[in-house]
Amino acid sequence: xxxxxxxxxxxxxxxxxxxxxxxxxxxxxxxxxxxxxxxxxxxxxxxxxxxxxxxxxxxxxxxxxxxxxxxxxxxxxxxxxxxxxxxxxxxxxxxxxxxxxxxxxxxxxxxxxxxxxxxxxxxxxxxxxxxxxxxxxxxxxxxxxxxxxxxxxxxxxxxxxxxxxxxxxxxxxxxxxxxxxxxxxxxxxxxxxxxxxxxxxxxxxxxxxxxxxxxxxxxxxxxxxxxxxxxxxxxxxxxxxxxxxxxxxxxxxxxxxxxxxxxxxxxxxxxxxxxxxxxxxxxxxxxxxxxxxxxxxxxxxxxxxxxxxxxxxxx
Amino acid sequence: xxxxxxxxxxxxxxxxxxxxxxxxxxxxxxxxxxxxxxxxxxxxxxxxxxxxxxxxxxxxxxxxxxxxxxxxxxxxxxxxxxxxxxxxxxxxxxxxxxxxxxxxxxxxxxxxxxxxxxxxxxxxxxxxxxxxxxxxxxxxxxxxxxxxxxxxxxxxxxxxxxxxxxxxxxxxxxxxxxxxxxxxxxxxxxxxxxxxxxxxxxxxxxxxxxxxxxxxxxxxxxxxxxxxxxxxxxxxxxxxxxxxxxxxxxxxxxxxxxxxxxxxxxxxxxxxxxxxxxxxxxxxxxxxxxxxxxxxxxxxxxxxxxxxxxxxxxxxxxxxxxxxxxxxxxxxxxxxxxxxxxxxxxxxxxxxxxxxxxxxxxx
Numbered sequence: 001x002x003x004x005x006x007x008x009x010x011x012x013x014x015x016x017x018x019x020x021x022x023x024x025x026x027x028x029x030x031x032x033x034x035x036x037x038x039x040x041x042x043x044x045x046x047x048x049x050x051x052x053x054x055x056x057x058x059x060x061x062x063x064x065x066x067x068x069x070x071x072x073x074x075x076x077x078x079x080x081x082x083x084x085x086x087x088x089x090x091x092x093x094x095x096x097x098x099x100x101x102x103x104x105x106x107x108x109x110x111x112x113x114x115x116x117x118x119x120x121x122x123x124x125x126x127x128x129x130x131x132x133x134x135x136x137x138x139x140x141x142x143x144x145x146x147x148x149x150x151x152x153x154x155x156x157x158x159x160x161x162x163x164x165x166x167x168x169x170x171x172x173x174x175x176x177x178x179x180x181x182x183x184x185x186x187x188x189x190x191x192x193x194x195x196x197x198x199x200x201x202x203x204x205x206x207x208x209x210x211x212x213x214x215x216x217x218x219x220x221x222x223x224x225x226x227x228x229x230x231x232x233x234x235x236x237x238x239x240x241x242x243x244x245x246x247x248x249x250x251x252x253x254x255x256x257x258x259x260x261x262x263x264x265x266x267x268x269x270x271x272x273x274x275x276x277x278x279x280x281x282x283x284x285x286x287x288x289x290x291x292x293x294x295x296x297x298x299x300x301x302x303x304x305x306x307x308x309x310x311x312x313x314x315x
Numbered sequence: 316x317x318x319x320x321x322x323x324x325x326x327x328x329x330x331x332x333x334x335x336x337x338x339x340x341x342x343x344x345x346x347x348x349x350x351x352x353x354x355x356x357x358x359x360x361x362x363x364x365x366x367x368x369x370x371x372x373x374x375x376x377x378x379x380x381x382x383x384x385x386x387x388x389x390x391x392x393x394x395x396x397x398x399x400x401x402x403x404x405x406x407x408x409x410x411x412x413x414x415x416x417x418x419x420x421x422x423x424x425x426x427x428x429x430x431x432x433x434x435x436x437x438x439x440x441x442x443x444x445x446x447x448x449x450x451x452x453x454x455x456x457x458x459x460x461x462x463x464x465x466x467x468x469x470x471x472x473x474x475x476x477x478x479x480x481x482x483x484x485x486x487x488x489x490x491x492x493x494x495x496x497x498x499x500x501x502x503x504x505x506x507x508x509x510x511x512x513x514x515x516x517x518x519x520x521x522x523x524x525x526x527x528x529x530x531x532x533x534x535x536x537x538x539x540x541x542x543x544x545x546x547x548x549x550x551x552x553x554x555x556x557x558x559x560x561x562x563x564x565x566x567x568x569x570x571x572x573x574x575x576x577x578x579x580x581x582x583x584x585x586x587x588x589x590x591x592x593x594x595x596x597x598x599x600x601x602x603x604x605x606x607x608x609x610x611x612x613x614x615x616x617x618x619x620x621x622x623x624x625x626x627x628x629x630x631x632x633x634x635x636x637x638x639x640x641x642x643x644x645x646x647x648x649x650x651x652x653x654x655x656x657x658x659x660x661x662x663x664x665x666x667x668x669x670x671x672x673x674x675x676x677x678x
Contacts (some may be wrong), residue, residue, distance in 0.1 A: 077641050077673065088671060095664075098675040100644045110662055110674065270460040290641055292606075 001188075002128070002262055002284070002298045006236065008186040008219070009229040015222035016190060019215035031217050032210055038224035039194055043166050043179075049197050052210040056156060056178040056193030060122070061086050063152050063176065063195075066204050068092065071118040071150070076106060076134065078290040079124055080154065087122070101266070101291070104130040104256070108139045115149050124154040126161045129286055129296040131258020133163060140165050144172040150200060152176050159184030159234055161259035166196055173199030183261060184234055185223050190216040237261050241299045247309050263297045269315050279311045317371050319469070320395075320419035320442075322410055323355050324426035324433075325379040325402060327450045355449045358462045359384045359425045362447050365466030366390075374417050376410045404433045411437040423447065423469065428483040431455045435481045435500040443476045443503040445469065454482035456606050457502045468505050475506035477524055478551055482605050485616070498549055498567055498604050498615075527636045528555040530669040535600070535634070536560065544594035545572045546579075546587065546626075548601035548615050552634055556600070569617050584619045591625045599623075600632045603639065603646055610677070611659065612649035620652035628659055637667040645676045 007013065036047045043050075053059045060083045064073070072093035075084050088094050095114060097106055104127065111121070121143060125135045135153065143151050155177050158164050169175055177196040182188040192212070197205055212220075223230070245255050245263060254266040269275070273285035273295055281304075284296035299305065363384060373392035375381035380402060385392050395417060396410045411422065411434060421443050424434050427450010434444055446458035447465045456479045459465035478501040485497035532555050539545065547553045549567045557564030557572070564570045568581035571590050579590050591597050599618070601610045610633055611618050633646065648659045665673045 092670060094671045096641075096667075096671070096673040098641070098643070098645075098673055100676060107662070114674075271464060287642070291644060292642065 001282075002183070002296070003188045004183055004186040004233065004237070004261065005299065005301045005304065006186055006233040008223060009226060011226060012187075012219050012222045012229075016215040016219040019213070019218035023214065025214070027212050027214050027217050031214075031221065032212065035212075035217060035221050035224070038221060042224055042227075043164075043196055045166055045169060045196055049169060049202055051195040051197055051202075051205045051208055052212055053193045053195070053208075054212060054216065055182070055191040056154065056180040056195075057083060059178050059193055059195045060152070060154065062205070062208065063120070063122075063201070064090055067120045067150055071120045074111070074114055074119055074121045076123060076127060078127075078129055078286065079122075080128055080156075081289055083122070099127065099130055099132070099134075101256070101294075104132040106134050108142070111139070112142060112146075115143065115146050118148045120150045120152065122152045122154070124156065125163070125165075126157050126259040128156065128260065129262065129284060129290075129294075130256065130264050131157075131260040131262060132256075133161060133259050135165070137165070137168075140168065140175075141172075144168065144175055147174065150174045150176070152178065152201075154178045156180045156183060157260040159230065160238070160261050163259070169196050169198050176201040181220055181223065184230055185220075185227075186229075186233060187216075187219060187223065190219050192216050192220045237299050240302060240305055244297070244299065244305055244309065248312065251313055253312070261299055263299070265295050265297060266293050267295060268293060272315065275315050276308070276311060279307075281308050281311060317368075317421060318374060318417070318419045319371050320374045320411065320414035320422040321359075321381045321385060321392075322376040322407060322414070322422070322424050323359055323380050323384065324407060324424070324430040324449070325355055327355055327426035327430055355425050356384060358447055358449045360387065361462035362423070362465045362469075363388050363390070365463055365470075367466075367470050371469075374414050374419050376406075380406065380410065404429070407433040408437050415442065421445075421469075421472070423465070425449045427453050428455050428481070431457055431481045431502065432483055432499050435502055438502065440478060440501060440503050443472075443505060445472075445504060454484070454605065455480060455502075457481060457504050472505040476503045477506050478502070479504045480605055500567065501551060524636055524638065525555075527638070527668055528552050529559070531634050531636070531666055532556040532559040534666060534669045535632075540596070541574060542596060543573075544578070544590060544597040546570075546582075546590070546597060546599045547572065548599065548610075548618070550602040550604060552602040552636065553600060556634070569615060583617050584622060587617060587622045588625065591622065597626055598630045598632060599626050600634060602633065602635050603643065608643040608646045610646050610648060612647075612651065612656075618650070620650045620655035623650060623655050623659065628661075628663075631659075631663075633663055633665045635665050635667060637671060637673065640665050640667055640673045640675060643675065645678045647678055 036050045039050050040047045064087050068091040073087045073091045074095045077096040077098050123134055126133050143149055153165055155164055158179060166177055175198040179194055181192040248255050256264040258264050273283050276283055286294040286296060373385055373390050374395050375385050375392050377394050377398050380398055382394050395413045398406055423445055424430055425447040431446055445465055445468050447462055448458040459468055481499045481502055483497060483499055535556055536559060547557055547564060547570050554564050554566050562572055562577045565581050571579035579586055603610050648656050650656055660677050662674050663677050665675055667673050
């Protein structure tokens with residue numbers, strides 16, 4: 001699991017607790033609207049384009065549900081694995097583009113040449129687990145100019161990468177973006193995702209129910225009202241990430257730059273993940289679904305990171 | 316109680332330290348002359364020390380081929396056959412045959428690619444195996460990553476097995492100073508293969524490898540064109556396709572099909588060129604062989620630059636299971652001719668199922 005090691009601000013935990021007080025009641029519409037207003041302000045987007053959901057993976061799945069029947073789906077590999085599995089189950093045709101070291105980039109021409117039939121293109125940007133920025137404005141606009149194509153960009157790590165295409169939503173009806181408050185906002189246990197929807201998506205999501213538990217709703221509202229902790233936590237994570245990267249490089253491990261809250265590494269040590277697991281450290285062994293020897297390391301608390309580094313140095 | 320066969324190639328790996336490329340045949344005598352020491356005892360003993368299963372009964376080869384190591388532990392075992400002072404590949408094969416007659420459920424062998432070939436010669440795909448790496452050459456993904464990984468595989472093995480390639484140095488290429496692997500066959504290995512060398516097996520796919528191969532075969536069958544010569548490369552995926560078509564394909568050779576009938580079996584370059592000239596339209600169907608993703612130039616040297624130039628990149632179909640392709644950084648070609656290699660480079664679509672494909676770079 002890739003999570004934020006830091007708790008949110010105290011006021012947010014209090015808000016979540018307050019949400020439990022009337023747990024016998026459904027969430028009230030006024031709070032849902034308040035949250036939408038705050039997200040609208042945070043993303044600089046109109047309220048009617050915001051779809052709320054308990055976790056962005058529900059939204060990704062729903063997009064696949066709605067749009068895959070008469071379209072082929074294009075995704076990259078690796079990607080958020082549960083979603084690519086879901087796409088494989090439902091779609092008429094699934095094309096994967098294999099990301100490979102050392103750059104893990106996609107060739108813009110290659111993507112554009114694949115868009116010769118109705119297509120749903122799903123790209124996580126930055127990509128998980130490589131942390132690579134796969135899209136730029138030029139490529140996104142070139143994709144969106146093709147009316148046969150729907151583009152869904154998963155910006156789960158936007159707060160770490162700083163790159164977003166939210167500004168293009170109004171201009172291009174065939175663009176949608178998923179975001180989450182699980183990662184940068186430290187709310188993984190409360191599950192709050194949202195979709196920023198271009199016209200094509202918004203119309204299809206008009207009756208999508210926003211079932212949000214009250215603690216989630218209250219905490220998310222408080223987090224967006226007082227987001228100072230967000231910047232502080234992100235800075236701490238990035239600073240620790242930089243420190244780990246430097247230390248790992250000294251051990252001879254290949255470290256790939258990632259624009260997210262994790263690090264991608266390559267180790268030739270046999271059973272690397274297992275050796276760490278035996279010492280109580282869990283990292284993502286990517287050879288289970290992708291390339292041998294590649295691992296994703298989530299950034300933990302400084303003392304946890306110290307433990308990680310000392311174990312790796314002794315492997 | 317699981318009956319596990321255990322056989323050790325006592326001279327495997329001795330060539331490495333003295334700069335020899337293996338100890339097959341008579342080369343090991345040279346290794347001894349050069350002062351090489353056996354490396355297998357410590358490796359098998361490490362594995363045995365970590366086996367925690369109590370439901371196992373060992374059938375072991377005699378002396379330095381098995382008994383000398385297992386007797387240091389508390390396992391229940393019996394000795395199969397006899398050996399002389401000097402042992403060779405024939406002993407390995409003979410003893411494994413006797414183990415099969417004694418109904419072993421599983422075989423642990425210690426050695427390198429040469430030993431894996433001997434095991435394959437006797438077992439084929441009948442009884443599952445795991446190799447403890449101890450050789451100089453270990454191209455074959457039938458070996459555990461380490462002796463301790465081998466123990467873990469044995470501790471956790473259930474009833475699910477998959478096929479993996481037996482590869483060894485292509486002696487012919489090697490004489491021309493090229494290090495290339497040749498496909499010799501397939502062995503059945505446990506599915507919990509994270510601990511095996513090279514690539515890992517399904518955790519991201521819910522279908523079995525066999526089901527996916529069938530799906531690929533179905534897709535191709537639906538899309539095969541009439542009046543086209545289809546040339547099928549080596550490998551189990553292509554064998555599945557041929558089986559579906561009702562054509563008796565060789566597992567390791569290159570065969571040709573025209574309008575549903577076999578028109579060429581185990582073809583060499585000359586045979587391929589003759590067929591290509593005879594038929595107007597031709598397509599090659601290949602699958603990557605081994606852990607490095609070679610589609611041309613390693614396990615199928617019959618696809619020479621001349622054959623590939625004749626065919627053209629647009630008439631090449633690559634098929635592979637999703638699981639195999641997702642674990643490759645790229646596909647590779649090494650035909651020995653730079654121009655042919657360059658023409659084959661770039662991105663290519665690989666058919667991975669009935670409705671799935673992966674675009675991957677050819678390098």
